[in-house]
Amino acid sequence: MRGTRAGKLPLVSQPRPQDLAHKMAELARSVAVPRTTEDIFAEVTKAAVELIPGADAAGILLIRKGGKFESHAGTTDLPHRLDELQHRFQEGPCMDAALAEVVVRTDDFRRETRWPSYSAAVQEFGVFSGLSFRLYTKDRTAGALNLFGFQPTEWDADRQTIGTVLAAHAAAAILSSQQGEQLQSALMSRDRIGQAKGIIMERFGIDDIQAFDMLRQLSQEGNAKLVDVVQRVIDTRGR
Structure with missing residues (x-):
């Protein structure tokens, strides 16, 4: 991984507006077509890596009643391994996003103090930044869409807006699945x-x-x- 000078985050290009609009239209159409929850999760995490500069890997964490952790639709095996770390340490941004906060942002884990054990451990995996979005779920399931960067990254408002929209798609898939099971x-x-x-x-x-x-x-x-x-x-x- 290339290092960055202290106090400066790497410059990365923003997605073109037409690319973003095209991808959002694809996702919107996918909701209307019969798909499994896992299919939609995979589309969302793939889109997150494609559309959000600085996101090198993405995954979805679900926390079931009783504290059971489930990793879904990781673009690599990295999100699953980081979910396991949070379960072991009982701390981390994905947990906080799933259970409490709407958006949890870390531009540089080297300077992060909220989760000392987790922040030190993720650096061993080459992860230096993260962005998590709460999925608007209810009842017995909490969840988060989680992005990870291999460099310190300034997760600005544009990146957070795109992530929020993608998280809403993932949440809709969960709610649709629950309603189908209830029916x-x-x-x-x-x-x-x-x-x-x-x-x-x-x-x-x-x-x-x-x-x-x-x-x-x-x-x-x-x-x-x-x-x-x-x-x-x-x-x-x-x-």
């Missing part, structure tokens, strides 16, 4: 309730409304979840 779960529950009602209607000669009332009453009296009562009724079929 699938709801449809499966509705189907099982219909099966249970049909069994009760046939067995006791009652109508649809009475069958559902019976299920609800069994749930209340047994202090059990409705889905559990429904499954027990389905399991009695054929007996």
